[in-house]
Amino acid sequence: MAGNTKRNLGEGHAKSKRGTEEPLWAKWTLITIAMLFCLVFLFLPLVNVFAQAFSKGWSVYWHALTHPDSWSAIKLTLLVAAISVPLNVVFGLAAAWAIAKFEFRGKALLITLIDLPFSVSPVVAGLMFVVLFGLQGFFGGWLNDHNLRIIFAVPGIILATVFITFPFVARELIPIMQAAGSDQEQAALTMGANGWQTFWHVTLPSVKWGLIYGIILCNARAMGEFGAVSVVSGHITGQTDTMPLRIEKLYNEYQGPAAFAVASLLALLALVTLGLKTVLEWKQSLEFSRAQQTPPVKRAPPIGADGGIAGM
Amino acid sequence: MSIELKSITKKFGEVTAVNNVTFSVNEGELMALLGPSGGGKTTVLRMIAGLEVPTQGDIFINGQRVNDVPVQKRNIGFVFQSYALFRNMTVFGNIAFGLKIKKWKKADMQARVMELLELFGLSGLEKRYPHQLSGGQRQRVAIARALAPKPSLLLLDEPFGAVDAKIRQELREWLVTLHSELNVTTIFVTHDQEEAMEVSNRIVIFSRGNLEQIGAPREVYEQPANEFVARFIGVMNVLDTEVQGGVARVSELQFPADGQAEGTRLRIGFRPYAVQISNDLNLYPYRAVLRHTFFLGIMLRLELELPSGLILRSRMTKEEYAQLGLEDGREVTVRIRNFRVLASEGSALPPELEASAHRRPTIAEHI
Numbered sequence: 169m170a171g172n173t174k175r176n177l178g179e180g181h182a183k184s185k186r187g188t189e190e191p192l193w194a195k196w197t198l199i200t201i202a203m204l205f206c207l208v209f210l211f212l213p214l215v216n217v218f219a220q221a222f223s224k225g226w227s228v229y230w231h232a233l234t235h236p237d238s239w240s241a242i243k244l245t246l247l248v249a250a251i252s253v254p255l256n257v258v259f260g261l262a263a264a265w266a267i268a269k270f271e272f273r274g275k276a277l278l279i280t281l282i283d284l285p286f287s288v289s290p291v292v293a294g295l296m297f298v299v300l301f302g303l304q305g306f307f308g309g310w311l312n313d314h315n316l317r318i319i320f321a322v323p324g325i326i327l328a329t330v331f332i333t334f335p336f337v338a339r340e341l342i343p344i345m346q347a348a349g350s351d352q353e354q355a356a357l358t359m360g361a362n363g364w365q366t367f368w369h370v371t372l373p374s375v376k377w378g379l380i381y382g383i384i385l386c387n388a389r390a391m392g393e394f395g396a397v398s399v400v401s402g403h404i405t406g407q408t409d410t411m412p413l414r415i416e417k418l419y420n421e422y423q424g425p426a427a428f429a430v431a432s433l434l435a436l437l438a439l440v441t442l443g444l445k446t447v448l449e450w451k452q453s454l455e456f457s458r459a460q461q462t463p464p465v466k467r468a469p470p471i472g473a474d475g476g477i478a479g480m
Numbered sequence: 481m482s483i484e485l486k487s488i489t490k491k492f493g494e495v496t497a498v499n500n501v502t503f504s505v506n507e508g509e510l511m512a513l514l515g516p517s518g519g520g521k522t523t524v525l526r527m528i529a530g531l532e533v534p535t536q537g538d539i540f541i542n543g544q545r546v547n548d549v550p551v552q553k554r555n556i557g558f559v560f561q562s563y564a565l566f567r568n569m570t571v572f573g574n575i576a577f578g579l580k581i582k583k584w585k586k587a588d589m590q591a592r593v594m595e596l597l598e599l600f601g602l603s604g605l606e607k608r609y610p611h612q613l614s615g616g617q618r619q620r621v622a623i624a625r626a627l628a629p630k631p632s633l634l635l636l637d638e639p640f641g642a643v644d645a646k647i648r649q650e651l652r653e654w655l656v657t658l659h660s661e662l663n664v665t666t667i668f669v670t671h672d673q674e675e676a677m678e679v680s681n682r683i684v685i686f687s688r689g690n691l692e693q694i695g696a697p698r699e700v701y702e703q704p705a706n707e708f709v710a711r712f713i714g715v716m717n718v719l720d721t722e723v724q725g726g727v728a729r730v731s732e733l734q735f736p737a738d739g740q741a742e743g744t745r746l747r748i749g750f751r752p753y754a755v756q757i758s759n760d761l762n763l764y765p766y767r768a769v770l771r772h773t774f775f776l777g778i779m780l781r782l783e784l785e786l787p788s789g790l791i792l793r794s795r796m797t798k799e800e801y802a803q804l805g806l807e808d809g810r811e812v813t814v815r816i817r818n819f820r821v822l823a824s825e826g827s828a829l830p831p832e833l834e835a836s837a838h839r840r841p842t843i844a845e846h847i
Contacts, residue, residue: 351564354531357551358558359578359629369577373568456609 217435220428232418232426233433237406241414242433244322248410249390252329256386257379260337265371267338268345269353282338285331294328294399301327320402325410328396333386340382344375380448384441391437481542481555481632481665482507483528488537490523497523499689500537505667510659512676513669515686516712521669522561522637524686528667529635530554541633557626557664559636563618565610571597571621572606578629596624616647627662636668640675652679673713677701685709707747707822715781716749717792718822731788732766735819750819752781755794757812759804764813768792773801773808782806784814792816 189195222229232238263282267275285293299305301318311318318324352374356366372379394412401408409417411434418427483505490498498520505511513521526532527539530551538545546554566574575596579589597603600620610618619639626634639655640648656679659666670676676683677697685692685700685708693705704710711718721728721735723744728737735748758764768784771791780801782794792814796804806812 348567349562351560351562352566354551355558355560355564355566355625356577356581358529358531358556358626360552360581361577362552365581370566370568374566376568456612458607 214435217428218432221425221432223428224425228425229429229432232423232429235426237409238414238418238426238430240406241409241411241430244325244409245391245411245434247322248326248329249387251326252333252390253383253387255330256333256337257383259334260341260382260386261379263338264341264345264375267342268348269350279342282335285334290332290393290395291399293331294396297324297327297331297396297400319400320404320408322408324400325397325408328400329390329393332393332396333389336386336389337379337382340378340385341375344378345371348374377449377452380445384445387441388438391434483633483665483667484540484543485524485528486538486540488524488527488534488539490520490527490532491535496689498527498534501686501689501691502537503684503691503694505665508663508665510656510679510681511667512680512683513667513686514673514676514683514712515671515692517671518688519671519686520689521671521684521686525635525637525667525669528633529556529558531558554633555629555631556633556635557629557631559622559626559634559639561638561641563610563622563642565618565621565625567610570607570609571602571613574610574621575625575628577625582629592628596628600624615643616651619643619647619651623658627664632664634664634666636666638670639668640670640672648675655679677713685712687712704820707749710749710820710822715752715793717752717755718747718749719790721746721748731790732786733790733816735816740824745825746821747823748819749822750816752793752795754817754819755784755792756815756817757782757784757794757796757804757806758814759806759810759812761811761813764815766814768812768814770806770808770810770812773806784812 233242263278266272267279288296298319300307301311301324302308303312303319305319308319318327352370353366356370361369391410392412393410394416397410398413398416401410401413403409403413403417405417411430415427415430415434418430485504486502488498488501489496501520501524513524515521523532527534530546530549534547538547540546541549541554566577569577572593575593576589579592584592593606594603597606600623602617602620602624605613605617610621613621619642623634623636623639626636640651643651652675655666655668668679680697682694682696683700684694687708693700693709695703700709701713704713710716719730719733721730721733721737723729723737723740723742723746725742726737726740728735728740728746728748730748735746737744737746740746756764757768757770761767766786768786770782771785772783774781774783778798779795780798782796784792784794786792794814804812
């Protein structure tokens with residue numbers, strides 16, 4: 169009797185567990201839709217880029233990439249990313265810290281401003297800089313007098329890229345920092361840590377994943393930005409063409425394979441950063457599971473019988 | 481480490497969180513800051529730590545004014561209500577953090593952390609991350625971390641708030657043992673009067689930013705300074721009476737009120753232990769019916785109903801209960817051995833305080 173009851177209870181439990189899940193057909197329909205969508209709209213186009221790039225063979229591909237103008241575009245793109253991403257990491261951290269940890273007047277305004285680059289069309293963003301720094305712009309005369317070039321030059325491209333990619337790091341960090349509160353930082357302070365130590369050992373590691381993700385998004389956009397950069401660059405071949413601009417130019421000049429070759433390299437850079445992130449995440453989860461495997465110990469704290477700690 | 485607070489006031493904008501509070505903590509004491517939430521007790525703790533700066537008044541540690549001494553230099557251990565463990569660090573990393581900051585030698589650090597892990601029953605968990613620990617384990621890591629750099633003062637904010645009842649009991653007893661072992665001056669904040677009574681040497685009671693009373697658990701229980709304390713600490717019968725012919729009356733109950741003017745209203749309070757019960761229907765002045773018996777381990781709590789419908793609470797041991805042959809529905813006689821006047825006014829009495837809601841059976845009743 170008792171055994172029967174137990175088994176029945178067990179079955180009931182299993183049933184109720186199944187009851188909370190969706191029916192099998194719904195599960196597989198959803199999975200299929202998601203998979204198909206990714207396949208058709210994400211995976212196939214990407215594969216096609218590589219297929220087109222290699223359609224005329226390896227030597228054409230190699231030649232397209234090593235062409236001096238393409239090579240200069242690649243170098244410029246990497247330079248722009250190398251400057252704008254670190255800048256935005258610093259700005260993003262500062263803005264996220266201010267918003268998450270302090271109460272101040274104008275906080276709502278700051279949050280809105282951070283979102284501005286998302287809501288403004290990149291072309292408008294580019295024009296903003298032209299209006300400011302162009303020859304006819306506010307500072308144009310002064311800059312010209314001092315022989316400084318921003319528009320139609322590398323500084324303009326960097327400025328536009330920094331503007332466009334500004335929200336990525338801050339937006340990733342704000343919710344994480346808000347959720348974490350400032351308890352951990354205060355705990356560090358009570359243990360004697362100064363502001364810098366607290367930031368380095370406590371704040372930064374606790375937002376590490378958000379920061380890495382923000383950097384990846386920021387980097388992908390910095391290398392891939394077209395609109396704003398197109399307005400400020402002036403399209404000077406071999407000087408102010410970034411990879412996206414170079415790709416467009418090649419494509420418009422009917423150099424399909426060359427355009428796709430540069431495009432494939434740009435896509436590859438994005439894939440590498442994504443792969444890097446996956447590896448880091450995998451390493452972290454491995455570390456967690458290894459820690460989990462350590463044997464559990466008895467609950468009751470053994471204090472009292474064998475004397476305390478000296479010197480406290 | 482001895483601490484002295486002199487006329488401390490803390491304002492957050494327009495709100496006065498702590499109002500002109502003065503008290504001191506002696507070297508080696510285990511002190512509770514007790515009060516309902518919003519009472520200002522956590523703010524006081526944070527000011528002692530240096531996490532908040534008083535708006536007015538001075539804080540002295542070992543006789544030295546520390547108002548301007550930053551939190552890093554006060555040599556304190558602080559345990560946060562949320563524990564605030566470093567999520568990205570292992571148990572070892574958490575406990576070693578303060579030592580790393582203080583630049584301990586690697587071998588010393590290792591030894592110290594291992595010693596604490598052993599003492600706190602955490603051996604074997606040093607490689608785990610906080611999210612892989614139970615609530616009680618996290619709590620102990622938080623205390624171990626605070627104690628690691630050998631602070632001369634341990635501050636705990638609602639240390640047992642976030643763990644379940646059984647663990648809470650274990651941790652309380654353990655804190656008392658820990659304190660007697662380490663003899664480090666300890667101050668903890670709690671809203672649970674039972675916890676404060678059981679754990680501390682002395683209790684400071686706060687209400688709405690004011691210090692209501694300071695004293696040993698027995699003192700605040702037996703000689704509450706005011707109505708708030710009387711009702712917040714332990715269970716109390718509270719009756720509003722009116723003086724007629726030198727006697728304070730409510731329903732059939734009478735309390736001597738010598739020297740009180742006719743018509744004065746007195747709020748009278750007495751502990752359950754002051755209500756004596758007899759099965760001899762001629763022994764005590766008031767008749768009553770035993771309505772309910774609540775079993776709380778070896779002590780029983782009794783609810784008695786007078787003919788007028790007035791309810792009195794009493795308590796006795798199982799043995800006394802058996803000797804008197806009591807059971808629910810039984811008729812008995814009662815007397816009230818002693819009482820306190822909690823408030824008196826010519827006309828209206830102040831409205832009942834919130835604390836009266838805390839009327840669950842408590843350990844205080846057993847004293």
